[in-house]
Amino acid sequence: MQHKLRSAAGKLLYAARKHIVEPVFGQIKSARGIRKFLLRGLKKVPAEWQLICLTHNLLKIWRRACSAAAS
Numbered sequence: 001m002q003h004k005l006r007s008a009a010g011k012l013l014y015a016a017r018k019h020i021v022e023p024v025f026g027q028i029k030s031a032r033g034i035r036k037f038l039l040r041g042l043k044k045v046p047a048e049w050q051l052i053c054l055t056h057n058l059l060k061i062w063r064r065a066c067s068a069a070a071s
Helices: 002-006 008-020 024-033 044-071
Strands: none
Touching: 002 008, 008 024, 024 044
16 A cells, blocks of 8 residues: 555545545534544445435535525
């Protein structure tokens, strides 16, 4: 892993993570305060995660629609 991260391609690939996925986890954890699952079990945890992701995406759509309507 260290060898990959030291190469030019590895640095670019690793830097792209900041723009793709990781901000979503940061927003869910810090802004929405979801730091652990409330349910237990292999069926319930994925269902809870899907609900968290669904509400995250709905909030993004709602905020964009509100800002477009205000403009």
